[in-house]
Amino acid sequence: MKAIMHIVEHDLRNFFRYKWWLVGLISMNLADLFIMAIVYNYMVSSAVIAQYDTYFKFFAPGLTVTGLFASAFMIGREINMERRREVHHYMLSLPMTRMELAIGRVLSGGIRGMIYMSPLLLTCFVFLGFPTVWELLVILIVLFLMALGISGLSIAIAVSTASLEKFITARGLVYYTLFFCSSVFYPLSLIQQLGAEGKFPAPLVILAEVNPLSSASDMIRSFLLPDLPAFSYTSILNVVVFSAIFILSAAFAYIKILER
Amino acid sequence: MPSIIQISNLTKKFGNIVAVDHLDLEVEDGEILGLLGPNGAGKTTTILMLATVIRPTEGTATVGGFDIRKNPEKVRELFGIVFQEPKMLWVSTPWDIVNWHAKVCGLSTEERKRRVKEVLESLDMWEHRRKNVHALSGGMRKRVELAKVLVQRPKIAIVDEPTAQIDVVGKHRVWNMLRRLRDEGSTLILATNELYEADELSDRVAIMHRGKLLVCDTPKTLKDSIVGGDIVEIQLENDASAKIVEELKNFKEVVNILQVKPCILRLYLNKVEEVVPKIMNTLVKKNVPVTSIHMSEPSLDDVFAHYTGLTIEEAQKSGE
Ligand SMILES: Nc1ncnc2c1ncn2[C@@H]1O[C@H](COP(=O)(O)OP(=O)(O)OP(=O)(O)O)[C@@H](O)[C@H]1O
Numbered sequence: 001m002k003a004i005m006h007i008v009e010h011d012l013r014n015f016f017r018y019k020w021w022l023v024g025l026i027s028m029n030l031a032d033l034f035i036m037a038i039v040y041n042y043m044v045s046s047a048v049i050a051q052y053d054t055y056f057k058f059f060a061p062g063l064t065v066t067g068l069f070a071s072a073f074m075i076g077r078e079i080n081m082e083r084r085r086e087v088h089h090y091m092l093s094l095p096m097t098r099m100e101l102a103i104g105r106v107l108s109g110g111i112r113g114m115i116y117m118s119p120l121l122l123t124c125f126v127f128l129g130f131p132t133v134w135e136l137l138v139i140l141i142v143l144f145l146m147a148l149g150i151s152g153l154s155i156a157i158a159v160s161t162a163s164l165e166k167f168i169t170a171r172g173l174v175y176y177t178l179f180f181c182s183s184v185f186y187p188l189s190l191i192q193q194l195g196a197e198g199k200f201p202a203p204l205v206i207l208a209e210v211n212p213l214s215s216a217s218d219m220i221r222s223f224l225l226p227d228l229p230a231f232s233y234t235s236i237l238n239v240v241v242f243s244a245i246f247i248l249s250a251a252f253a254y255i256k257i258l259e260r
Numbered sequence: 261m262p263s264i265i266q267i268s269n270l271t272k273k274f275g276n277i278v279a280v281d282h283l284d285l286e287v288e289d290g291e292i293l294g295l296l297g298p299n300g301a302g303k304t305t306t307i308l309m310l311a312t313v314i315r316p317t318e319g320t321a322t323v324g325g326f327d328i329r330k331n332p333e334k335v336r337e338l339f340g341i342v343f344q345e346p347k348m349l350w351v352s353t354p355w356d357i358v359n360w361h362a363k364v365c366g367l368s369t370e371e372r373k374r375r376v377k378e379v380l381e382s383l384d385m386w387e388h389r390r391k392n393v394h395a396l397s398g399g400m401r402k403r404v405e406l407a408k409v410l411v412q413r414p415k416i417a418i419v420d421e422p423t424a425q426i427d428v429v430g431k432h433r434v435w436n437m438l439r440r441l442r443d444e445g446s447t448l449i450l451a452t453n454e455l456y457e458a459d460e461l462s463d464r465v466a467i468m469h470r471g472k473l474l475v476c477d478t479p480k481t482l483k484d485s486i487v488g489g490d491i492v493e494i495q496l497e498n499d500a501s502a503k504i505v506e507e508l509k510n511f512k513e514v515v516n517i518l519q520v521k522p523c524i525l526r527l528y529l530n531k532v533e534e535v536v537p538k539i540m541n542t543l544v545k546k547n548v549p550v551t552s553i554h555m556s557e558p559s560l561d562d563v564f565a566h567y568t569g570l571t572i573e574e575a576q577k578s579g580e
């Protein structure tokens with residue numbers, strides 16, 4: 001347990017070494033939010049967005065999830081770098097179990113995601129409305145669970161790709177598939193409608209439906225916006241399954257691949 | 261003395277390369293064991309296996325009674341490692357690196373603060389403690405790597421090329437610190453390809469070559485074991501021909517000749533007082549002018565050459 005805290009401390013310290021860079025990134029995210037909201041408000045058919053009032057209100061939760069994704073994913077980049085510089089030999093020589101090391105790494109990625117995301121989430125609250133205490137709790141738990149899953153996913157990719165280029169390519173692929181096929185940028189109902197009309201491949205529609213990014217964005221929307229149908233708690237299952245799979249695969253990859 | 265590490269049949273293959281080849285070796289409690297060998301001999305690979313960082317292909321070792329395959333967690337608690345290449349993220353700082361390491365190894369807050377300061381000061385790194393690693397020189401990075409283990413004072417310290425890249429004054433200071441570590445009760449494994457360093461520090465020296473252990477004993481026994489207990493180095497004005505080398509080998513007192521450089525011959529021989537005048541006469545007769553002649557005792561260089569059949573220069577080349 002102590003060992004896990006040490007790993008988390010290690011990774012958080014490295015995260016905060018980039019604090020100005022992070023502040024810059026978050027500001028850019030927020031700028032994106034306001035600019036895109038204005039532009040898209042005119043571009044996206046008002047019928048699609050009407051439920052949400054404005055595109056801004058629709059997009060803000062999506063962007064929050066995006067920020068969470070990107071920052072939780074950063075741990076993978078560091079682990080990939082450690083591996084290339086063989087710093088992992090040092091990590092593996094420390095007096096702790098492989099499991100403690102793996103859990104510590106996944107946990108750090110998740111916590112870093114939550115820290116980065118919090119200003120974005122706060123922006124949502126300010127412009128969309130504040131949740132109840134219960135809703136806030138659910139939001140934080142679900143997002144943290146998702147951050148752990150993303151962290152795990154990035155670690156699994158990081159240890160199974162040897163070079164930085166491969167890691168970045170894989171990351172891009174994951175980013176675009178997961179974001180394109182989700183309700184981050186446009187409502188799930190739109191994707192489903194396009195699917196029914198045959199304009200969007202059916203497997204991708206299914207992916208969008210089970211995508212934890214969709215579930216998380218829609219959860220925040222339904223809690224913060226007054227006129228949406230009540231949130232269906234079963235969609236949290238998507239997040240739980242996603243996280244379970246990738247936390248486990250990260251731990252497994254980290255233990256098996258690094259030790260060769 | 262009881263042994264704290266028993267290595268038996270330890271083997272590591274990387275594809276076709278046999279980096280460590282059925283190694284058997286014991287390390288005694290409280291000694292400094294020098295692990296000597298040319299580049300690529302398998303020193304670092306052996307160390308990484310002992311430290312449970314990489315898995316052996318075959319064989320095993322017990323460390324402090326724990327098997328490295330069955331009880332890796334217990335084994336890791338005994339070790340502190342100075343890696344050959346400093347293992348640190350470049351955005352980090354010396355103080356953070358050493359302090360965090362000490363924390364992970366379980367030093368109390370008070371002891372940690374005191375020892376981190378003490379060690380960084382004695383390595384001349386205290387004033388650089390807040391710099392980023394990428395702004396440090398190679399030697400400074402190595403000092404930080406050393407500081408981790410000097411602060412930790414592990415039961416068994418593994419130091420891989422501890423003074424590579426460190427300047428002369430620093431070298432002597434590091435050697436003293438390593439000796440003190442042993443005197444305070446740690447066992448040390450010192451991997452190096454510097455013979456002088458191995459000779460200075462080691463209680464016993466193990467010579468490795470191509471993954472195999474060639475010999476292991478005290479530096480003195482090893483030096484004494486060399487046949488042709490006297491060494492004469494003759495520097496010629498011109499490069500020595502094969503013929504002249506043959507000629508010298510005909511003396512029955514001459515046991516072996518190494519051509520260290522084209523114009524330098526190193527003769528291992530007996531009865532030096534009698535044979536040197538004869539050799540000089542022969543050289544004069546053959547019209548081979550001599551620049552200088554130098555007599556010496558065997559060093560670990562000679563032990564190394566004797567067991568590997570290579571001069572240090574050749575060994576270094578073949579390892580690359
Ligand atoms: N990860 C690896 N993959 C493939 N081959 C390796 C790997 N690590 C080491 N080797 C090979 O194993 C052999 C032994 O290497 P090792 O690093 O143990 O030598 P060394 O004695 O430490 O040499 P040096 O004095 O240069 O540090 C070399 O031939 C090396 O090329």
Ligand SMILES: [Mg+2]
Pocket residue numbers: 303304305344420
């Ligand atoms: Mg080495």
